[in-house]
Amino acid sequence: MNIQPCIRTEGLIYRYEPGYPALNGIDLEIPEHAYLGIIGQNGSGKTTLVKHFNGLLKPTAGEVWVYGRATSSRPVSELARTVGYVFQNPDHQIFGATTREEISFGPRNLGLSEAEVEERTEEALAAFDLEAYAELPPAVLGFGLRRKVSVAAVYAMRPPILILDEPTSGLDWRSARELMALVDRLHAQGHTIILISHDMRLIAQHTQQTLVLQEGRVLLYGSTREVFQQHEVLQQAQITPPQINQLASRLADCGLPQDVLTVAEFCQAYNRLKEARE
Amino acid sequence: MSLLYDLYQPGDSWLHRLDPRVKFIFVLCASLLLLLMRSLWVMLIALVGAQLILLSGGISWRRIGWVWRMTLPTMVLIAVLWVIFYPGEGQALLSWRFLRITPYNIAEGLAVALRIGALAFILFIWLFSTSQSALIRGLVALGLPYTWGLTLAMALRYLPTMAGIFQLISDAQRARALELDQGNPLRRARAHLPIVVAMLITALRTAQNLSLALASRAFGAQRKRTHLHPLHFRPLDGLLLAGILLATAALLWARLALGLGQEPL
Numbered sequence: 135m136n137i138q139p140c141i142r143t144e145g146l147i148y149r150y151e152p153g154y155p156a157l158n159g160i161d162l163e164i165p166e167h168a169y170l171g172i173i174g175q176n177g178s179g180k181t182t183l184v185k186h187f188n189g190l191l192k193p194t195a196g197e198v199w200v201y202g203r204a205t206s207s208r209p210v211s212e213l214a215r216t217v218g219y220v221f222q223n224p225d226h227q228i229f230g231a232t233t234r235e236e237i238s239f240g241p242r243n244l245g246l247s248e249a250e251v252e253e254r255t256e257e258a259l260a261a262f263d264l265e266a267y268a269e270l271p272p273a274v275l276g277f278g279l280r281r282k283v284s285v286a287a288v289y290a291m292r293p294p295i296l297i298l299d300e301p302t303s304g305l306d307w308r309s310a311r312e313l314m315a316l317v318d319r320l321h322a323q324g325h326t327i328i329l330i331s332h333d334m335r336l337i338a339q340h341t342q343q344t345l346v347l348q349e350g351r352v353l354l355y356g357s358t359r360e361v362f363q364q365h366e367v368l369q370q371a372q373i374t375p376p377q378i379n380q381l382a383s384r385l386a387d388c389g390l391p392q393d394v395l396t397v398a399e400f401c402q403a404y405n406r407l408k409e410a411r412e
Numbered sequence: 413m414s415l416l417y418d419l420y421q422p423g424d425s426w427l428h429r430l431d432p433r434v435k436f437i438f439v440l441c442a443s444l445l446l447l448l449m450r451s452l453w454v455m456l457i458a459l460v461g462a463q464l465i466l467l468s469g470g471i472s473w474r475r476i477g478w479v480w481r482m483t484l485p486t487m488v489l490i491a492v493l494w495v496i497f498y499p500g501e502g503q504a505l506l507s508w509r510f511l512r513i514t515p516y517n518i519a520e521g522l523a524v525a526l527r528i529g530a531l532a533f534i535l536f537i538w539l540f541s542t543s544q545s546a547l548i549r550g551l552v553a554l555g556l557p558y559t560w561g562l563t564l565a566m567a568l569r570y571l572p573t574m575a576g577i578f579q580l581i582s583d584a585q586r587a588r589a590l591e592l593d594q595g596n597p598l599r600r601a602r603a604h605l606p607i608v609v610a611m612l613i614t615a616l617r618t619a620q621n622l623s624l625a626l627a628s629r630a631f632g633a634q635r636k637r638t639h640l641h642p643l644h645f646r647p648l649d650g651l652l653l654a655g656i657l658l659a660t661a662a663l664l665w666a667r668l669a670l671g672l673g674q675e676p677l
Binding site (some may be wrong): 173185188190209210211214217218219221223225226227228229239243244273287288291 | 576580581582584585586587588589590591605607608609610613614617
C-alpha cells in the first residue's frame, strides 16, 4: 500500500539570524499515521524543524508542504486545524480560569458552534481523565496535570497531526507512562504523532520511525528498529541507544537479535533462544 | 535565538572599565537634561551621541540594532499621534477638521519621539557595559540597600528573558489558532489577553522559584556583605565624574536661565 506523506520538506533551510543556519537543507517525507520520534542533541534543530510544520516559522529557503499545500503562505491559525503543537512547558499556554475554559479555547478559535465546542471539551476532559479538575484553575494544578491539560487542550482541536515537544520531561514515571498511553491511543485512533524527546527508551518503546538530527541536518531517518542498530552513526550525534538494545548487541554472539528495542522484546528473544537450545 | 538573553556584553573598553557609579550618575544627569529640554536638535545630538558612546565602547551593532527594534515602533507611534492630537502654532501645512499640521507640531512630535529613543539608548549605555554584579556594587556603594540593588538588577536581567517567554507564549497560543492580527484594534487587544494572563502566571511562578532559590542559597543570612571584587574609583573616573557634573550644571543653568532647548525648533 502506498502511504501518502502528510508532511514533506524539500531543501528546507532556516536561519534565526544571518549566519549559520539552524536547519541546513532538510529533505523529508513523513507518511500519514506515522509515529515519528525526533532525536538529536540540544541545538540540533528539532524544535526549529517542527515549528515549520504548523507555520510558526517560515523557511528561509526551500519549502514545507502539509497535506500537499505549502505552509509558507498559510497563517498559523489555519494550519492549527491540521497540526496540533503541544509546547515543552505547559505554563507557556495555560491561562484559563478553569480547566474547561482552557480546553475549550482552541476549538472556540476554530469558529465551531457552541454545541460542538462543548462536545469536544467534554470528550477531551473524559479522554484525559480530567473531569474532576474541570472547574479548577489549571495554573494551580500539579505539573503532571498541567502537562495533561496542555495535551488535552490541543487534542480537543482534533488535528490529524499532533506534535509533542518533550512531553514527559519533568514527569515522574507513573505520570509519563499514563501520558504516553494516551498518546499511543491517539495514534491507534489514526493521528500522526511526532514526538521530540531526549529519552531514548521512550522513543524506542513508542515510535515506529525515528529521525536523527545533527547540526541542522538529517543524520538518520528510518524505522526506529533500523536507526537504533546504527550505533556508530548515532555516536556522531552523541546519542546512545537504549541500554537493552546495547545489551542485546553485545550478546549477539549468543544468538540474540541486535534489533531489540524493549525489555519485553529482549525477554521474548531470550525465551525463544532458550527453547531452541532445549 | 533572535533575542538577547543577557543585556551585559563582556568587554574591556574604556566604557567597561569606567566605574559603574559614574555611569549611573551619567544616566541620571543625561535623563534629567533630556526631560527638561524640548529641542529637536538637542534630542538628535543626544541620540547620535549615545550611539557614538556605545560604538566607541565596543558594543556590538547587534545589540544597538536590538534597542532600535524595541524603541522604533513606539517612537514612530508617538511622532504620528503627537502630530494628529496636538494642534501646532504657526502657519498650517494642512488643516482639516480637528487636524492641524504645522512645522511646529511636526518638530515637537519628532522631538518627543527622539527623546524616548535617546533615553533608552542612554540607559543601555549603562546596562550593556556593566555586569550584574558591578551594577549592584555600584548602586549599593551609592547608598542603596543591597536587597533593593539586587532586586533592581534582577528585574533588569529578566527583561530580555521575559521578552523571550512572551514570544514563546505568543507562539503557543497562535498554535491553538489564536489570531492576533485580525479585526479592529479593540479585538486585537482582547486577543492578547490569553498571552498576558499566561505571561503573568509564568512571571509569578518564576518570581516565586527565584525567591526560593535565593533563600536556599542563604540569601540574607549575613547583614553586612563583603565583595569579592570591590570597586576602585580611579583618578580618570573622578575626572569624568567632575566633567559630567560640571556639564550638567552648565546645561541646567543654560536651560533655566537662558531658555536653551526650550522650543522644539
